[in-house]
Amino acid sequence: MNRSGATAPLYWHLIDDQWMHYTLSGLCPIVPTDPVRHINFYEASAYAHWKGMRLPTEAEWEIASDRFEWGTLWEWTGSAYLPYPGFAPEPGAIGEYNGKFMVNQMVLRGASVVTAPGHSRSTYRNFFHPHVQWQFTGLRLAAENV
Numbered sequence: 237m238n239r240s241g242a243t244a245p246l247y248w249h250l251i252d253d254q255w256m257h258y259t260l261s262g263l264c265p266i267v268p269t270d271p272v273r274h275i276n277f278y279e280a281s282a283y284a285h286w287k288g289m290r291l292p293t294e295a296e297w298e299i300a301s302d303r304f305e306w307g308t309l310w311e312w313t314g315s316a317y318l319p320y321p322g323f324a325p326e327p328g329a330i331g332e333y334n335g336k337f338m339v340n341q342m343v344l345r346g347a348s349v350v351t352a353p354g355h356s357r358s359t360y361r362n363f364f365h366p367h368v369q370w371q372f373t374g375l376r377l378a379a380e381n382v
Contacts, residue, residue, distance in 0.1 A: 313344065317343050342366045346358075348372035
């Protein structure tokens, strides 16, 4: 908790009255205009709703990706991790393992500054459990459906 009794974000530290966070360059001051990062799906979704917006679906993100800059942070979508249409799991242990491994996860799209080059493409799907604050995750907002 900070001095006001509020819980600070996981990666922030109050040092000599200055909010700091860990970066690839070490501990640095928070810059309010920088993109929000290290957030979980629930935080991203709550912020989107607070702004009167929403997280884009996985399909919306991919279709629009050539119109915006991406690749600094993985971006949460409003889509649960599901297989593509027509996908059939492998029979036996491999299919059973993959089915259990990917359940209850949400899709992130894009890449981050530490993503391997072969995975930095607009069609790559990443996925994590929604409650976990992963490093290099952020959000992109979409207009509410009209």
